[in-house]
Amino acid sequence: MKVPLLDLNAQYQSISKEIKAAIDEVVTSQRFIMGPQVGELEKRFADYINSKYAVGVASGTDALLLSLMALGVGHGDEVITTPYTFFATAGSISRVGAKPVFVDIDPNTYNIDPALIEAKISSNTKAIIPVHLYGQCASMDSILGIASKHNLAVIEDACQSVGATYNGRPAGTMGDFGCFSFFPSKNLGCFGDGGMLTTNDEQYAEKTSKLRVHGCSQKYFHDMIGANSRLDNLQAAILIVKLKYLEDWTNARRSHAKKYNEAFSSISEIITPVVTDNTNHVYNQYMIRSNKRDAIMDSLKKNDVGCALYYPLPLHLQECYKFLGYKEGDLPESEAAAKETLSIPVYPELTEEQQNKVIDVAINALKQ
Numbered sequence: 001m002k003v004p005l006l007d008l009n010a011q012y013q014s015i016s017k018e019i020k021a022a023i024d025e026v027v028t029s030q031r032f033i034m035g036p037q038v039g040e041l042e043k044r045f046a047d048y049i050n051s052k053y054a055v056g057v058a059s060g061t062d063a064l065l066l067s068l069m070a071l072g073v074g075h076g077d078e079v080i081t082t083p084y085t086f087f088a089t090a091g092s093i094s095r096v097g098a099k100p101v102f103v104d105i106d107p108n109t110y111n112i113d114p115a116l117i118e119a120k121i122s123s124n125t126k127a128i129i130p131v132h133l134y135g136q137c138a139s140m141d142s143i144l145g146i147a148s149k150h151n152l153a154v155i156e157d158a159c160q161s162v163g164a165t166y167n168g169r170p171a172g173t174m175g176d177f178g179c180f181s182f183f184p185s186k187n188l189g190c191f192g193d194g195g196m197l198t199t200n201d202e203q204y205a206e207k208t209s210k211l212r213v214h215g216c217s218q219k220y221f222h223d224m225i226g227a228n229s230r231l232d233n234l235q236a237a238i239l240i241v242k243l244k245y246l247e248d249w250t251n252a253r254r255s256h257a258k259k260y261n262e263a264f265s266s267i268s269e270i271i272t273p274v275v276t277d278n279t280n281h282v283y284n285q286y287m288i289r290s291n292k293r294d295a296i297m298d299s300l301k302k303n304d305v306g307c308a309l310y311y312p313l314p315l316h317l318q319e320c321y322k323f324l325g326y327k328e329g330d331l332p333e334s335e336a337a338a339k340e341t342l343s344i345p346v347y348p349e350l351t352e353e354q355q356n357k358v359i360d361v362a363i364n365a366l367k368q
Ligand SMILES: *Cc1c(COP(=O)(O)O)cnc(C)c1O
Pocket: 059, 060, 061, 062, 085, 086, 088, 089, 131, 157, 159, 160, 180, 181, 182, 183, 193, 194, 195
């Protein structure tokens, strides 16, 4: 029996009729760019996460990029973020001409450690980008407190945490901007690239709505220099269907996580995710941590169980960031997490039989 890390086909089969009808509607209308489905999805998405505004964009990366552009972050500015994330978080900072300043993570949650932020704030710092990694919110109370004390903007990278909450507040509604990705492997994924930017500020919503269409409010009249970063209307139609099921899918992920937590609770060599009291985890990934990570990984692979490293090399040690001058040992918790963590299947459609296999293989790997 094969157990993939993610089974998008199983999910598609369960809703294929509805999806095909939604696609057909767009195709029949031939309205591919900024058709009515984009606006409808924006409204539904804003309602779902309880944000005032939502702006559909081409990807999660572009949501980050347009947020930084709307804030006017650019050359000479610094933005504080975590090195233990997908590349796009830091890449977007660099693409507007600013400098990413990396702050190490809390080893329990893998999210940026707020206690280490203030030491990295300089007169050039303009913003903080906390990442709600794997589906669990960063310590937003502390982060927002530091930001307001130093007059910094906060952009939440919520690309892995649609539907997650922190003290009852949804991811993507606490900072100046929330950035979401609809990359197929995300909890709410479309059939290609797509993203959403959220904000409670009317002016930011207006500005980013313009920035995604070359900075124009009226066709061929440009108030600012923007980008071509619209959410495709076909993707919006697909996402309208999928959003209805998201809560059920998230609950299935949580119940799989609970089963793993219980199964591994007596295994001292496997550390399960630490969920802080005030957060509601949505398990975009379920990560185990072990100093025998590689043995577990090899065994899972040999037994046809999907698993993956998120992320094998922290961003401060990437080739393209050599010029920033970091060296190994500078951000030890991120480096240790990169060596010891492993993502195992937690997708909603995972069957009981499949999950039992994952558990057995992982535990047996430690006996060898
Ligand atoms: C997926 C992801 C992104 C980028 O989203 P894309 O839609 O692939 O551009 C950014 N940050 C994090 C943390 C992500 O997981």
